[in-house]
Amino acid sequence: MHIFLEQLINGLTIGSFYALIALGYSMVYGILKLINFAHGDFFTLGSYLGYTVLVFGVAASTTHFGLWGGLMVAMTIAAVSLAIVGIVVERLAYRPVYPAGRLPAVVSALGASIFLQNAIMVIWGPRYQAYPSSLIPNVHLQIGDIHLSVLQLLILVLSFFLMGMLFFIVQKTTFGAAIRATALDRKTASLMGININKVIFFVFTLGPALGAMTGIMVGMYYRQISFTMGWNYGLKAFTASVLGGIGNIPGAMVGGLLLGVLEMLGAAYISTAWKDVFVFLILILVLIFRPTGILGEKVAEKV
Amino acid sequence: MELRQQNNQRRLLDFGHPQIVLIVSAFILYPFFVSDYLIDIAFFFGIYALLGLSLNIVLGEVGLFDLGHAGFYAIGAYTTAILNTRYGVPILVLLPVSAIAAGLFAYLVCSPIIHLQGDYLLIVTLGMGEIVRLALINNPFDLTGGPNGVFGIDFPSLGTWFVIDSSIKYYFLIWIVVALSIVGLTRLQQSRIGRAWNYIREDEIAAKASGVDVRSFKLLAFILGAGLAGVAGNIYASKLMCVSPESFTFWESCLMFCIVLIGGMGSIPGVIIGAAFISLFPEIFRPFAMYRMLVFGSAMILMMMFRPGGVWPRKRGAVSFTSLLSTNGREHG
Structure with missing residues (x-):
């Protein structure tokens, strides 16, 4: 039983990574029906920026603000920079392509992804980079039989806080209603006086910013980052957002957490080598029986 | 007459x-x-052209989002590799065998998912492609050689007097296959099947309402597309003499997707141009060293900005009355 619980916690940890990245995919998809392939690279870029701040600015920031302060500085710098990058990519690579329809935007997104990935390689070099190891004290908490590291606790608290914030914004505020309305029907929403550009601005700043913070958390958790990791996380997160019902914001959270938990349980009880196969099989099975994902609503076909 | x-x-x-x-x-x-090096570049251009043509059947003609096409390509390559190295079956015999294996695989995996729409089909095919790659890495039944793959694949040959063993012969092999495929696919575009496919792409519900068997035609597109990718896999495996899972990543599927879209959906000359872009561009820009992929990425974006329909979009041919009569005459008469 305690193996199950520990795997559950590990699963929730990586599941919250997936969920936070999946939110970026899902928000953009909801508003623009665009699969933002560059999103995984936003995440990587955030991770590298955080790495630079923590390694080179760590003395300055931690002496001034303490350990947690230094971490917050890194998170903030990465999030703000990525919000800017997100907007720049949207303006340069996506906006000119929207009128042409959905598929050209896919190629444009892949182009942006290649560009960002190689820009990271040119700037930081093709080798793996290691996050500073002594950042968070390596202390384990013992709750019953279960070990829980402080880092894991931090990641869980922070990501649930971020998800909660986003959930609140989207579900409870007026602006959130505008976002949901735009996702449902962009044209009608704009006729109702919703400023679509503001909504697009919001999803392209908040999504990458969340991705950047996730990047730092992943860096701290695994200690090792590479310029190609965006593909892998992006793929998983995109899978998670489809699993939950793409375009649906609570769906992305549920899908991400579920994917992480399934992956860890699959690794523990089936086999480590086959865990990803297991995850994709579950995805395919879910989509065969619920073709619009777990929380996705069935959209009537227009004739 | x-x-x-x-x-x-x-x-x-x-x-x-x-x-x-x-x-x-x-x-x-x-x-x-030209030198052997330049011939080899043209060979890989041919491989991408064939892969582009194969995905074009699914994505271009029927409008089905398939982002797992590398999976079919892998099935073809591994069928060739395993049957050749284990049982010594000649490569040229394996050419149709690989095509059939990939087509059969497509039939089996696509039957239950063919009803999915748009992006959901995309993610499922993506997952299918990843499952194939991961399975190859995990070496089931000790067949696929794990991450290292399978080595020592033969040259294609007929007896001893005809052996395809040099760059130039491989070049002609791939381009003859591409040329035959172009002829075949052009004929297919103008046939009843091609028209049914395009009808489904333009308006699935109307197609269904007018009696087109949407499900079967979609499956047929997947089977033919996968079969052609299997052929590409066969030639690729024998050219490289080894196959490994790295060659069949999600990235390859993305490249094929880009080939079709850069060229123009459903346009055969477009696909060839798209394949040229994808395979030749990184070679031409080799002097830029590590910056070349930056240029490549930006070029993809610029291309979609200025030619969103592709470099050579398919012209909507007005079907002339006489040609309709003649095709009808051929089918019913």
Whole structure:
């Protein structure tokens, strides 16, 4: 039983990574029906920026603000920079392509992804980079039989806080209603006086910013980052957002957490080598029986 | 009757157009004037052209989002590799075998998912492609050789007097296959099947309402597309003499997707241009070293900005009354 619980916690940890990245995919998809392939690279870029701040600015920031302060500085710098990058990519690579329809935007997104990935390689070099190891004290908490590291606790608290914030914004505020309305029907929403550009601005700043913070958390958790990791996380997160019902914001959270938990349980009880196969099989099975994902609503076909 | 025959002949090879004769002769003469390195680049251009043509059936003709096409390519390559190294089956015999294996695989995995729409189909095919790659890495039944793959695949040969063992022979092998595929696919585009596919792409519900068996036609597209990718896999495996899971990543599927979209959906000349872009561009920009992929990424974005429909979009041909009569005559008469 305690193996199950520990795997559950590990699963929730990586599941919250997936969920936070999946939110970026899902928000953009909801508003623009665009699969933002560059999103995984936003995440990587955030991770590298955080790495630079923590390694080179760590003395300055931690002496001034303490350990947690230094971490917050890194998170903030990465999030703000990525919000800017997100907007720049949207303006340069996506906006000119929207009128042409959905598929050209896919190629444009892949182009942006290649560009960002190689820009990271040119700037930081093709080798793996290691996050500073002594950042968070390596202390384990013992709750019953279960070990829980402080880092894991931090990641869980922070990501649930971020998800909660986003959930609140989207579900409870007026602006959130505008976002949901735009996702449902962009044209009608704009006729109702919703400023679509503001909504697009919001999803392209908040999504990458969340991705950047996730990047730092992943860096701290695994200690090792590479310029190609965006593909892998992006793929998983995109899978998670489809699993939950793409375009649906609570769906992305549920899908991400579920994917992480399934992956860890699959690794523990089936086999480590086959865990990803297991995850994709579950995805395919879910989509065969619920073709619009777990929380996705069935959209009537227009004739 | 006389008119019809003329019409058919013209459509088959289009000798009426001097530019086609010119392009074909350029392709024939090219390898005799350049180094082996440049011939090999043209060989891989051919492989991507064939892969682009194969995905074009699914994505371009029917409009089904398939982002796992590398999976079919892998099935073809591994079928060739395993049967050749274990049982010594000749490569040329394995060419149709690989195509059938990939087509059969497509039939089995696509039957339950063919009803999915748009992006959901995309993610499921993506997952299918990843499952194939991960399975190859995990070496089931000790068949696939794990991450290292399978080594020591033969040259294609007929007895001892005809062996394809040099760059130039491989070049002709791939481009002859591409040329045959182009002829076949052009014919298919104009056939009843091609028209049904395009109908589904333009308006699935209307197609269904007018009696097109949407499910079967979609499956047929997947099977043919996968079969052609299997052929590409066969030639690729024997050219490289080894196959490994790295060659069949999600990235390859993305490249194929880009080939079709850069060229123009459903446009055969477009696919060839798209394949040229994807395979030649990184070679041409080799002097830029580590910056070349930055240029590549930006070029993809610029291309979609200025030619969103592709470099050579498919022209909506107005079907002439006489050609309709003649095809109907052929099918029912």
